[in-house]
Amino acid sequence: MRRPKPKTKHKVDIDTVEKFQTLRKQEQKYFDDMVQQCKDVGATLVICQWGFDDEANHLLMHRNLPAVRWVGGVELEFIAIGTSGRIVPMFQELTAEKLGKDNITDPTEVEALKAIKERLIDPNGNLSNWIRGDPCTSRWTGVLCFNETLIDDYLHVQELQLMNLSLSGNLAPEIGSLAYMERLNFMWNKIIGSIPKEIGNIKSLVLLLLNGNLLTGSLPDELGFLPNLGRIQIDQDHISGPLPASFANLNNTSDNIQGLFIFLSEVLVAESLNLFRHT
Known part of the structure; x- marks a missing residue:
């Protein structure tokens, strides 16, 4: 499967230690907020079409939220159909009603x-x-x-x-x-x-x-x-x-x-x- 080419729309200049530390904190908060949003809506597994870095994967696992990355679009559609879930393009659109459910025993x-x-x-x-x-x-x-x-x-x-x-x-x-x-x-x-x-x-x-x-x-x-x-x-x-x-x-x-x-x-x-x- 071909991986998508990264699209950079913004240029960020990091030329001091202080700027790097500030960016690092912002990135950490960004990841934390996304992971917490997944947990808040009741998700127990994250499946992503594109990739995310190892740090994001580590944060997900640290919150007991396993993740699968680089899943093809067709496969995502099959998963959504099989679980009655919705494919969410943006985290802002993530809600409990859109989650798919795998059948489990009481x-x-x-x-x-x-x-x-x-x-x-x-x-x-x-x-x-x-x-x-x-x-x-x-x-x-x-x-x-x-x-x-x-x-x-x-x-x-x-x-x-x-x-x-x-x-x-x-x-x-x-x-x-x-x-x-x-x-x-x-x-x-x-x-x-x-x-x-x-x-x-x-x-x-x-x-x-x-x-x-x-x-x-x-x-x-x-x-x-x-x-x-x-x-x-x-x-x-x-x-x-x-x-x-x-x-x-x-x-x-x-x-x-x-x-x-x-x-x-x-x-x-x-x-x-x-x-x-x-x-």
Whole structure:
């Protein structure tokens, strides 16, 4: 790509140390003001068609604002189209409304996924890419997201598919922060501990698949208030205790009740079935 020829419209004579120092301060302030303007409007990346010197680049990086220079005009247009941004010819025209946006995962869900990984033991390194990039756009293992941003302009986790990955450890309560998730699948691992009651916060949940683990304790009462839950699988775990009365709300799961409570006594299973029949 051919670089543009510099166009000098003004002549500046620097013939003393004092003049140089004055010019140096003016230039520093000029760069500082431009960088601050980028930060003030919320920019997180600067892409420039022409060049800027190393000092300007240093100032940008010092303010945690990475920059790319000498980007072709056609490429700039593609970037603007892809991010719904505007190409700004002058800093004076820079506003927050003209910024382009790259799709990213809801920060709350990013932190939740990190907390989930922190509580898991992953001997085969299946989740090793959970420390790089964005969960949705970088396609973290087992993390499936909606194709488009929602009303809050963020991408959201739709499914967590971590079946048969030799995972152990326990389920972090932060899993309840995946508020838009529809399918949660941890089948055939070695997860221990109890089922987090915070799963009851995921009102969009349709499938809860936890069978084939080493889970213990009782079923959280909060699961009975999930309006969209259509199936729960916890067979071949070690879940015990009485069936929460709230499960009478789960009309969609009544057909699977015997599979759900395989570790309960036949009497309790029968009572559970009666509970559903009388609702």
